[in-house]
Amino acid sequence: MTPILELSGVTKTFGRAHELATVLRNVDLTVREGDFVSIIGYSGTGKSTLINLIAGLLKPSAGSAMMDGKTIDGPGPERGIVFQNYSLLPWLTVSENVRLAVDQLFPDKSARERKEHTARYVDMVKLTPASHKYPKELSGGMRQRVSVARTLAANPRILLLDEPLSALDALTRATLQDEIADIWHKNRTTVIWITNDPDEALLVADRVIPLLPGRDGATLGGEISVNIPRPRLRNEVLKSLEFKDLKLQLVETLLNAKRDTAPTVTKKLAAPDILPEDLAHRRASSLFNRPTPRRRSQLEREELSIEAS
Numbered sequence: 001m002t003p004i005l006e007l008s009g010v011t012k013t014f015g016r017a018h019e020l021a022t023v024l025r026n027v028d029l030t031v032r033e034g035d036f037v038s039i040i041g042y043s044g045t046g047k048s049t050l051i052n053l054i055a056g057l058l059k060p061s062a063g064s065a066m067m068d069g070k071t072i073d074g075p076g077p078e079r080g081i082v083f084q085n086y087s088l089l090p091w092l093t094v095s096e097n098v099r100l101a102v103d104q105l106f107p108d109k110s111a112r113e114r115k116e117h118t119a120r121y122v123d124m125v126k127l128t129p130a131s132h133k134y135p136k137e138l139s140g141g142m143r144q145r146v147s148v149a150r151t152l153a154a155n156p157r158i159l160l161l162d163e164p165l166s167a168l169d170a171l172t173r174a175t176l177q178d179e180i181a182d183i184w185h186k187n188r189t190t191v192i193w194i195t196n197d198p199d200e201a202l203l204v205a206d207r208v209i210p211l212l213p214g215r216d217g218a219t220l221g222g223e224i225s226v227n228i229p230r231p232r233l234r235n236e237v238l239k240s241l242e243f244k245d246l247k248l249q250l251v252e253t254l255l256n257a258k259r260d261t262a263p264t265v266t267k268k269l270a271a272p273d274i275l276p277e278d279l280a281h282r283r284a285s286s287l288f289n290r291p292t293p294r295r296r297s298q299l300e301r302e303e304l305s306i307e308a309s
């Protein structure tokens, strides 16, 4: 079976000539239909860059990004993306925000079908009672539910979630993690979920892949398979030995990668141009009649090297 998504040797650099910065290096990723993949990494490692390459908002500097065997050369409705910051239209209600996407993508459906389709997705994210409200009347969690509904209503083949819950408080975050995982369980739309939270990654996904920082760009590390059955009951899963082992493995991988890339700075310090006197063998009277200090520059200049991380 052809993978739905395949990245091979993807490298992404920004800037020009002498100011070239390699953010991603040699990234390989294969995603199959129905996969729930989470990519986890430190802030600033290149997670959004990676998702933007998949979304077609960026192009690789080297290597290839393919969807269904074709090179990704721009954004498309088959790849729906949910960003961290909701991006809703403030002058439209919950239903209208979702409906806008439905109208644009399904112009051939009747008005009634589009209305039903909209209502189905608003309901899926549990917002039917708030369907007439405007974004400013919603909590952060509710706004992000609208974003998810709007993206899912477009029937994407892959749902790309770029740290979708990171602006939310821990409790709302937990509720939404469970809800999105539940929606996936029922729909089986392929999901790539970007996060910086090991618990989140292991609770929602079946495959967790660390994005490891490197001296010359980040790259994907070995994946961790999460075989915990669904629906995952948060309280039980968090307590289980299996979950704790996976988390330890994941956190160690991330910490080791960070340690390996911590810069080792060698500072060269020039010692002062004066040599210490040995006062132990001086008599008190000679202290008033001291010769000029001996200069280091009269000897061979000496440098001290210290290593700091």
Ligand SMILES: Nc1ncnc2c1ncn2[C@@H]1O[C@H](COP(=O)(O)OP(=O)(O)OP(=O)(O)O)[C@@H](O)[C@H]1O
Residues within 6 Å of the ligand: 014, 015, 023, 041, 042, 043, 044, 045, 046, 047, 048, 049, 050, 196
């Ligand atoms: N268009 C761009 N031009 C230049 N540098 C960029 C561009 N986009 C991203 N970068 C750089 O690439 C690096 C990775 O950024 P990216 O946003 O992908 O990281 P991230 O892992 O998503 O971070 P965070 O978790 O904080 O959102 C950063 O150093 C960033 O400054």
